[in-house]
Amino acid sequence: MEAVLKYSSRHPKPAGLSLQYGTAGFRTKAEHLDHVMYRMGLLAVLRSKKTKSVIGVMVTASHNPEEDNGVKLVDPLGEMLVQAWEVYATNLANAEQQELQTVMTFIIQQEDIKMDQKASVAIGRDTRPSSESLSQAVIDGVTALDSKYHDYGLVTTPQLHYVICCRNTNGEYGEPTIDGYYKKLSRAFNELVKQVAVCGNGRLYLNVDGANGIGALKLKEMEQHLNSVLSLKLYNEGCKGKLNCECGADYVKVQQKPPQGIEVKPLDRCCSFDGDADRIVYFYKDHGGVFHLLDGDKIATLISTFIKELLVKVGLSLQMAVVQTAYANGSATRYLEDVMKVPVYCAKTGVKHLHHKAQEFDIGVYFEANGHGTVLFSKTAEDQIRQLASEETTDDKKKAAQTLQNTIDLINQTVGDAISDMLVIEAILSLKGLTVQKWDEIYTDLPNRQLKVKVADRKVIETTDAERRTVRPPGLQEKIDNLVNKYNLSRAFVRPSGTEDVVRVYAEADTQDNADALAHEVSLAVFHLAGGVGDVPKPLR
Ligand SMILES: CC(=O)N[C@H]1[C@@H](OP(=O)(O)O)O[C@H](CO)[C@@H](O)[C@@H]1O
Numbered sequence: 038m039e040a041v042l043k044y045s046s047r048h049p050k051p052a053g054l055s056l057q058y059g060t061a062g063f064r065t066k067a068e069h070l071d072h073v074m075y076r077m078g079l080l081a082v083l084r085s086k087k088t089k090s091v092i093g094v095m096v097t098a099s100h101n102p103e104e105d106n107g108v109k110l111v112d113p114l115g116e117m118l119v120q121a122w123e124v125y126a127t128n129l130a131n132a133e134q135q136e137l138q139t140v141m142t143f144i145i146q147q148e149d150i151k152m153d154q155k156a157s158v159a160i161g162r163d164t165r166p167s168s169e170s171l172s173q174a175v176i177d178g179v180t181a182l183d184s185k186y187h188d189y190g191l192v193t194t195p196q197l198h199y200v201i202c203c204r205n206t207n208g209e210y211g212e213p214t215i216d217g218y219y220k221k222l223s224r225a226f227n228e229l230v231k232q233v234a235v236c237g238n239g240r241l242y243l244n245v246d247g248a249n250g251i252g253a254l255k256l257k258e259m260e261q262h263l264n265s266v267l268s269l270k271l272y273n274e275g276c277k278g279k280l281n282c283e284c285g286a287d288y289v290k291v292q293q294k295p296p297q298g299i300e301v302k303p304l305d306r307c308c309s310f311d312g313d314a315d316r317i318v319y320f321y322k323d324h325g326g327v328f329h330l331l332d333g334d335k336i337a338t339l340i341s342t343f344i345k346e347l348l349v350k351v352g353l354s355l356q357m358a359v360v361q362t363a364y365a366n367g368s369a370t371r372y373l374e375d376v377m378k379v380p381v382y383c384a385k386t387g388v389k390h391l392h393h394k395a396q397e398f399d400i401g402v403y404f405e406a407n408g409h410g411t412v413l414f415s416k417t418a419e420d421q422i423r424q425l426a427s428e429e430t431t432d433d434k435k436k437a438a439q440t441l442q443n444t445i446d447l448i449n450q451t452v453g454d455a456i457s458d459m460l461v462i463e464a465i466l467s468l469k470g471l472t473v474q475k476w477d478e479i480y481t482d483l484p485n486r487q488l489k490v491k492v493a494d495r496k497v498i499e500t501t502d503a504e505r506r507t508v509r510p511p512g513l514q515e516k517i518d519n520l521v522n523k524y525n526l527s528r529a530f531v532r533p534s535g536t537e538d539v540v541r542v543y544a545e546a547d548t549q550d551n552a553d554a555l556a557h558e559v560s561l562a563v564f565h566l567a568g569g570v571g572d573v574p575k576p577l578r
C-alpha cells in the first residue's frame with residue numbers, strides 16, 4: 038500500500054472531479070484522466086488476481102474528438118469488464134488521495150482477493166497524442182502493485198481483446214500476438230475467397246476511411262497477409278487529418294453523409310472505421326449522386342442471411358438469433374422476422390448487453406445500428422461445424438461446413454471488430470456475387486432522425502422494455518405515444534445517453550419530413566417534461 042500511495046502522488050486526482058465508468062469505460066478530456074489511468078492499472082491487477090487471468094486495459098476514446106481520451110478494462114475471454122466491477126472502477130477513480138487506501142482495501146475484502154496471487158495485465162492504446170503518457174500511467178499502477186504487464190503499444194481495441202482471449206485460453210483461440218491475429222484472419226479470408234478467385238469473379242475493390250486513427254495503420258500491416266484478391270484504397274490514414282474529424286464511422290452514420298477526404302465515384306464500395314476500429318459502416322453513392330448508408334442493421338442482415346443459407350446446406354439444426362437495440366431500423370427488424378424468419382431480440386444500448394444476449398444462442402448475431410457488432414458461436418455449434426468440415430467426403434455439405442468454419446475463424450468473437458467485419462462482408466459479397474447496391478436493396482430503411490436534448494439532469498428519465506419506453510417523468514410516454522400515432526410506420530423513443538450529458542431522441546416514419554417532424558415534436562416533449570435547459574429545440578427545417 039505504501040508503494041501504491043507513493044506512486045499515486047505522481048498521478049494526483051484533481052480534487053472534486055467525479056467520473057463514471059459508463060457504457061464504454063471512462064471517457065472525458067484527456068487532461069483529466071491521468072489519475073484514472075493509474076488507478077485502472079491498480080484495478081486491472083486486482084481483477085487479474087481475482088480471475089487468475091490476464092486482464093486488458095485499452096486506452097482509447099473511440100469515436101470521440103482527438104482531445105478526449107478514455108479507458109476500458111477487458112475481462113479474461115475478451116469480454117467487457119463484468120458489471121459488478123464497474124462500480125469498483127468508479128469508486129476507485131473518484132476516491133480522493135486520502136481515501137484511496139480505504140477503497141482499495143474494500144475491494145480486496147469484498148472480492149476476497151488473495152494478494153499473493155500473481156497478476157498479469159495487457160495494455161494497448163490508440164493513436165491519440167495523449168495515449169502514450171496515459172498508458173504509462175496505467176503501467177505505473179500495475180508496477181505499484183509489483184505485477185507483470187505486457188505493453189502491446191498501438192493496437193485496435195479488438196486486437197487487444199483478441200490477444201487477451203488467446204492468452205487466457207492457452208492459444209486455443211489463436212496465437213496471442215498481433216501477427217497471430219493477422220495470420221488467423223487472413224488465412225480464413227484467403228480460404229473463403231479462394232473459390233471466387235478461381236471462378237474469375239475478379240478482384241474486390243474497396244475504399245476505406247480510416248478515421249485518421251489506428252485502424253488505417255493496422256490495415257496497412259494486415260494488407261501484406263491478404264492475397265491480392267482484395268484491393269484496398271486507404272483514405273484518412275492519419276498522415277495529415279485529425280482523428281475522427283469529419284470522418285469515421287460515427288460521423289458517417291449520424292450525419293448520413295460521406296466523410297471528408299474521400300473520393301466517391303458512383304457505385305464504388307466504401308467503408309468507414311471509427312477511432313479504435315471496433316465499428317464499421319459501409320456506404321456508396323448511386324448514379325444520381327445520392328448517398329446510401331449500409332449500417333450495422335444492414336451488416337447483421339447480410340451476415341445472418343449468409344449463415345442461415347449455409348446452415349440449411351449443412352443440415353445442422355442450430356438456433357440462430359439476431360440481437361439489436363432500439364436504434365435498429367424498423368425495416369431491418371421486419372425483414373429479419375417476417376422474410377428471413379429469424380428470431381430478433383432487442384437489448385439495451387451498449388455492446389455488453391447485446392453480447393450477453395447473443396451468448397444465449399447456438400449462433401448469436403449482434404450489431405448496434407452504428408456498426409459495432411460480431412457473431413458468437415456456441416461451443417456446440419463450433420464443434421458440430423468443425424466435425425462436418427473435417428469429414429472424409431467431398432460433397433456440398435462438407436464444402437458448406439468448411440465455408441462456415443472459415444467464417445468462424447474470420448470473425449472476432451470477442452468483440453465488434455472493423456477489420457474482421459470488413460473481411461467477412463467482403464467475402465460474403467464476393468461469394469454471393471452481390472454488389473453494394475444489390476446488398477442495399479435487400480430492404481429499404483425507413484427514414485429516421487436522431488436528435489439530442491439538453492436537460493438539467495438526464496437521470497430524471499427512466500426507461501423500460503429495452504429502453505423503448507419511458508416510465509418517468511410522468512406523462513412523457515403518453516405524450517410520445519400520441520405523437521407517434523399521428524404518423525405512418527412511425528416509432529419514437531428517448532433515453533439518457535450513457536456517454537454524453539444529453540437525452541437522445543430517435544424517430545422514424547414513412548417519409549424523412551415526417552421522421553424529422555416527429556423527432557422534433559418528441560424533443561419538445563422531453564424539453565418541457567424532463568427539465569430542458571438552454572434554447573427550446575427548433576424544427577429541422
Ligand atoms: C445511439 C448510439 O449510437 N449510442 C452509442 C453511444 O452510447 P450512448 O449511451 O447512446 O451515448 O456510445 C456507446 C459506446 O460507444 C455505443 O455502444 C452506443 O451505441
Ligand SMILES: [Mg+2]
Pocket residue numbers: 099100311312313314315316
Ligand atoms: Mg469504437
